[in-house]
Amino acid sequence: xxxxxxxxxxxxxxxxxxxxxxxxxxxxxxxxxxxxxxxxxxxxxxxxxxxxxxxxxxxxxxxxxxxxxxxxxxxxxxxxxxxxxxxxxxxxxxxxxxxxxxxxxxxxxxxxxxxxxxxxxxxxxxxxxxxxxxxxxxxxxxxxxxxxxxxxxxxxxxxxxxxxxxxxxxxxxxxxxxxxxxxxxxxxxxxxxxxxxxxxxxxxxxxxxxxxxxxxxxxxxxxxxxxxxxxxxxxxxxxxxxxxxxxxxxxxxxxxxxxxxxxxxxxxxxxxxxxxxxxxxxxxxxxxxxxxxxxxxxxxxxxxxxxxxxxxxxxxxxxxxxxxx
Amino acid sequence: xxxxxxxxxxxxxxxxxxxxxxxxxxxxxxxxxxxxxxxxxxxxxxxxxxxxxxxxxxxxxxxxxxxxxxxxxxxxxxxxxxxxxxxxxxxxxxxxxxxxxxxxxxxxxxxxxxxxxxxxxxxxxxxxxxxxxxxxxxxxxxxxxxxxxxxxxxxxxxxxxxxxxxxxxxxxxxxxxxxxxxxxxxxxxxxxxxxxxxxxxxxxxxxxxxxxxxxxxxxxxxxxxxxxxxxxxxxxxxxxxxxxxxxxxxxxxxxxxxxxxxxxxxxxxxxxxxxxxxxxxxxxxxxxxxxxxxxxxxxxxxxxxxxxxxxxxxxxxxxxxxxxx
Numbered sequence: 001x002x003x004x005x006x007x008x009x010x011x012x013x014x015x016x017x018x019x020x021x022x023x024x025x026x027x028x029x030x031x032x033x034x035x036x037x038x039x040x041x042x043x044x045x046x047x048x049x050x051x052x053x054x055x056x057x058x059x060x061x062x063x064x065x066x067x068x069x070x071x072x073x074x075x076x077x078x079x080x081x082x083x084x085x086x087x088x089x090x091x092x093x094x095x096x097x098x099x100x101x102x103x104x105x106x107x108x109x110x111x112x113x114x115x116x117x118x119x120x121x122x123x124x125x126x127x128x129x130x131x132x133x134x135x136x137x138x139x140x141x142x143x144x145x146x147x148x149x150x151x152x153x154x155x156x157x158x159x160x161x162x163x164x165x166x167x168x169x170x171x172x173x174x175x176x177x178x179x180x181x182x183x184x185x186x187x188x189x190x191x192x193x194x195x196x197x198x199x200x201x202x203x204x205x206x207x208x209x210x211x212x213x214x215x216x217x218x219x220x221x222x223x224x225x226x227x228x229x230x231x232x233x234x235x236x237x238x239x240x241x242x243x244x245x246x247x248x249x250x251x252x253x254x255x256x257x258x259x260x261x262x263x264x265x266x267x268x269x270x271x272x273x274x275x276x277x278x279x280x281x282x283x284x285x286x287x288x289x290x291x292x293x294x295x296x297x298x299x300x301x302x303x304x305x306x307x308x309x310x311x312x313x314x315x316x317x318x319x320x321x322x323x324x325x
Numbered sequence: 326x327x328x329x330x331x332x333x334x335x336x337x338x339x340x341x342x343x344x345x346x347x348x349x350x351x352x353x354x355x356x357x358x359x360x361x362x363x364x365x366x367x368x369x370x371x372x373x374x375x376x377x378x379x380x381x382x383x384x385x386x387x388x389x390x391x392x393x394x395x396x397x398x399x400x401x402x403x404x405x406x407x408x409x410x411x412x413x414x415x416x417x418x419x420x421x422x423x424x425x426x427x428x429x430x431x432x433x434x435x436x437x438x439x440x441x442x443x444x445x446x447x448x449x450x451x452x453x454x455x456x457x458x459x460x461x462x463x464x465x466x467x468x469x470x471x472x473x474x475x476x477x478x479x480x481x482x483x484x485x486x487x488x489x490x491x492x493x494x495x496x497x498x499x500x501x502x503x504x505x506x507x508x509x510x511x512x513x514x515x516x517x518x519x520x521x522x523x524x525x526x527x528x529x530x531x532x533x534x535x536x537x538x539x540x541x542x543x544x545x546x547x548x549x550x551x552x553x554x555x556x557x558x559x560x561x562x563x564x565x566x567x568x569x570x571x572x573x574x575x576x577x578x579x580x581x582x583x584x585x586x587x588x589x590x591x592x593x594x595x596x597x598x599x600x601x602x603x604x605x606x607x608x609x610x611x612x613x614x615x616x617x618x619x620x621x622x623x624x625x626x627x628x629x630x631x632x633x634x635x636x637x638x639x640x641x642x643x644x645x646x647x648x649x650x
Contacts, residue, residue, distance in 0.1 A: 026368060030549065031472050032405035032534055033372035033463075038363045043351060046446065047358035048414040048460055052453035080357035089373040091416075091458045121371065124458075128377035133416045133449075133458040135373055138358070147356050209357055224355065 006102065006125045010090070013106035014113065014120050024086045024139070025121045034121035036087055038139065045083040045145060046137045049073045053130040057188075060173055063101045065188040066132065067108030072190050073211065074136035075116055076261040079197030080209035082146040083138025085118035091133040092125045108189075116194055146200055146207035146265070151225035155205050155266040155292040158275060160193050160284050162239040163214050164250065167257020180241035190261040195282055200265055203274060207265035215255040215310060218264050219298055225266075231255075231290035231300045233308045248308075255300065256312030266292055331427065331450045335415070338431035339438065339445050349411045349464070350446045359446035361412055363464065370408040370470060371462045374398045378455040382513075385498055388426045390513040391457065392433030397515050398536065399461035400441055401586040404522035405534035407471040408463025410443035416458040417450045433514075441519055471525055471532035471590070476550035480530050480591040480617040483600060485518050485609050487564040488539050489575065492582020505566035515586040520607055525590055528599060532590040540580040540635060543589050544623055550591075556580075556615035556625045558633045573633075580625065581637030591617055 011029050027035035038044055051057060051070050061069075071088065078085055090109070094102070113120060118136065165186035172179035179187070193209070200207060206221045222229055233251045242250045267275060272288065279286040300308045336354050352360035363369055376382060376395050386394075396413065403410055415434070419427070438445060443461065490511035497504035504512070518534070525532060531546045547554055558576045567575045592600060597613065604611040625633045 027470070027472065031474075032402040032532075033370035033408070035406075035465075035470055036369045036371055037467070038369070040365045044361045044363070044369075045358035046361055046412075046414060046460075046462075047449075048416045048447065048458070049449050050416045050418055050451050050453075050458065052418055052451055055451060055453050077357040081360075083358070087371075089371060089460060091373045091375045091460075093375055093377055093456060122373070124372075124374050126375050126377055126380060128375075128380050128456060129454040131418060131453060131456055133373070133375065135371075135414060135416075135460040137371075140360075142362070145352070145360050147352065149356075207357075 007123070009099065009102055010106045013103060014110045025119050029120070029122050034087070034089070036121060041142055042139045043142050043145060044086070044137050045078055045081040045140055046135065047074055047077040048133060048135045049077070050131060050133040058173060061188055063104035064108030067105040068112050068189045070132040070134050071109050071112050072192050072261065074134045075118065075192035075194060076190065076209040076211070078136055078138035079193045080146065080207050080263055081138065081140060082144060082197045082201040082207065083140040084198060085116050085194065086137045086139050087119045087121040088134055088136040089121055090123035092123065093128040093131040094125065095128065095130050116192065140201070144201045146197065146204050148206050148208050148221045148224035151206040151221050151227050151266040151292045153227055153292055153294045154269055156269055156272060156288050157218065157229055157231065157264070157266055157290040157292060158286055159214060159262055159264050159289050160196055160286055161260070161262040162237050162285065163210060163260045163262055164254035164257045165239060165241055166190070166259035167253045168241055170259070182239065183241045187259060190259070192261060193263045193284065196263055196284055199278055199282060203271055204265040204267055207263055210260050210262045210264055211258050213256045213258040213312065214264060215298060215312065221264070221266065222296065222298060227292050227294060228296045229290055229292050229298050231298065232303065233300050234303045235287060235289045237285055237287050251308060252310045252312060255310040332448070334424065334427055335431045338428060339435045350444050354445070354447050359412070359414070361446060366467055367464045368467050368470060369411070369462050370403055370406040370465055371460065372399055372402040373458060373460045374402065375456060375458040383498060386513055388429035389433030392430040393437050393514045395457040395459050396434050396437050397517050397586065399459045400443065400517035400519060401515065401534040401536070403461055403463035404518045405471065405532050405588055406463065406465060407469060407522045407526040407532065408465040409523060410441050410519065411462045411464050412444045412446040413459055413461040414446055415448035417448065418453040418456040419450065420453065420455050441517070465526070469526045471522065471529050473531050473533050473546045473549035476531040476546050476552050476591040476617045478552055478617055478619045479594055481594055481597060481613050482543065482554055482556065482589065482591055482615040482617060483611055484539060484587055484589050484614050485521055485611055486585070486587040487562050487610065488535060488585045488587055489579035489582045490564060490566055491515070491584035492578045493566055495584070507564065508566045512584060515584070517586060518588045518609065521588055521609055524603055524607060528596055529590040529592055532588055535585050535587045535589055536583050538581045538583040538637065539589060540623060540637065546589070546591065547621065547623060552617050552619060553621045554615055554617050554623050556623070557628065558625050559628045560612060560614045562610055562612050576633060577635045577637060580635040
């Protein structure tokens with residue numbers, strides 16, 4: 001399929017949402033570059049993530065799920081910055097000529113784009129091994145972006161939702177078993193926590209999305225903020241998909257397993273009531289799992305005061321050879 | 326090589342140019358997203374291009390040249406919009422662990438970035454088949470971007486530099502011959518025409534960069550502007566690398582061969598003296614090669630009035646199976 005046809009095909013799936021006149025997007029698909037604007041007093045958060053077949057998704061993933069996830073992982077980065085989705089660019093490398101795959105892929109992506117209000121502003125298509133690179137941009141009021149660098153001793157550590165489900169599904173797939181339905185949805189069609197990220201502006205002292213695993217990603221906050229943390233492992237919320245798993249195994253998955261795209265963030269201790277209200281308002285589970293301290297490093301404790309060793313060193317994606325995030 | 330080491334390695338090659346505080350880039354590498362700003366009264370031109378090994382470059386291309394070209398093709402898109410380079414994101418997919426390749430690649434890219442004043446704001450690294458996706462952004466005063474859509478009947482068609490050299494080098498490589506040095510440089514380390522694009526603000530009625538071939542890319546201007554054009558083939562400037570080639574063969578390469586990253590643009594007829602002065606000031610060959618007319622389609626004429634058939638249908642990249650641009 002010639003490049004021009006492919007671009008038109010994708011644009012058609014996105015429909016009028018890919019057209020000029022959208023908020024922030026002055027000129028969309030069809031020129032050497034897209035033209036975007038930014039209101040005075042706002043900054044743009046920009047991020048890029050690549051998904052490669054065999055590394056970030058396996059042959060079990062449907063084209064629609066691949067489309068959804070390629071955009072979701074970037075929206076999750078915007079959520080972690082507290083940014084409102086604005087526009088994105090799609091760079092698609094395709095091995096062959098499969099219009100049905102392209103339609104389903106674009107459909108999965110367009111569905112999430114429509115739900116979250118982000119606009120396809122442009123892109124590039126080429127032939128080669130299947131890979132998807134999405135560049136996403138979101139708006140945030142100047143100076144209000146959530147970074148990894150603001151956690152202070154005494155702050156509380158929170159996590160949204162339930163972590164470890166994507167890793168549970170991946171483990172089942174790799175063992176040739178049928179994954180739990182809810183766990184598989186967490187792996188293939190994660191929900192970026194955009195409303196939460198936006199609500200945490202002015203509240204969270206640091207924030208990150210969990211792509212590499214809770215322990216590893218909290219580790220990034222600790223490093224950037226030059227602090228340490230202590231987690232209470234029994235506080236990690238569970239879900240029905242873990243019902244038949246021993247606690248120790250679950251905790252390891254929940255601390256080490258990536259690809260959940262929940263948010264991990266820190267707030268000052270006096271913000272606990274705000275978080276309770278936020279949980280109520282957004283309908284998202286927000287769990288206090290520990291606290292920040294001055295001494296560097298991450299310690300995970302049992303309720304009895306003993307150290308819990310999750311036996312992980314950061315989550316690796318689909319393939320053992322993967323390095324990306 | 327773990328992702329974190331790879332990012333740090335690349336950032337180190339870029340040195341302080343990859344750090345926060347750069348113009349327009351408030352927060353650089355090391356968070357969930359970069360933060361960028363835009364002065365009031367300006368728009369951002371944003372574009373993305375993927376280069377895949379075996380499609381856009383062959384095994385003969387050095388790592389440094391691949392780094393240079395990956396950024397250059399995007400800067401060329403910014404040039405075609407009349408935009409000043411601001412910042413870029415690098416998504417790098419690497420098959421293995423080769424620090425020397427990474428250093429040379431980043432060195433080639435950092436060299437061009439330094440020369441053109443564009444700042445590495447962030448990126449993503451993953452493992453997989455070698456591919457490079459660069460997202461680049463440039464600033465342009467509101468309403469002054471050059472698009473493909475403004476050419477009017479009576480306008481003159483210009484091209485910068487000498488086209489066809491990259492295609493000449495590619496042909497030699499594919500035949501197992503040693504390419505002309507100047508032609509090979511055009512293929513591997515093209516020079517984005519940024520100063521020209523900037524200077525054409527308020528002068529050019531339409532502009533495009535030549536990645537798919539002069540005829541095909543001028544065709545995009547014609548389609549977007551709803552006009553046609555007539556080219557005078559003898560006007561195409563030659564270069565020493567074509568000295569031993571019959572004119573007809575040269576013209577075909579110059580009309581059909583892509584990857585030159587020159588600019589093709591249109592101006593009102595009374596702007597010819599402005600273009601002469603611009604050529605003088607910038608030291609870039611600017612050649613009037615034809616004119617825009619109302620009748621749709623592109624006609625290429627010999628000086629004797631006969632139609633010249635270049636026998637091409639748009640340039641295809643390195644591999645015959647390539648569809649990308």
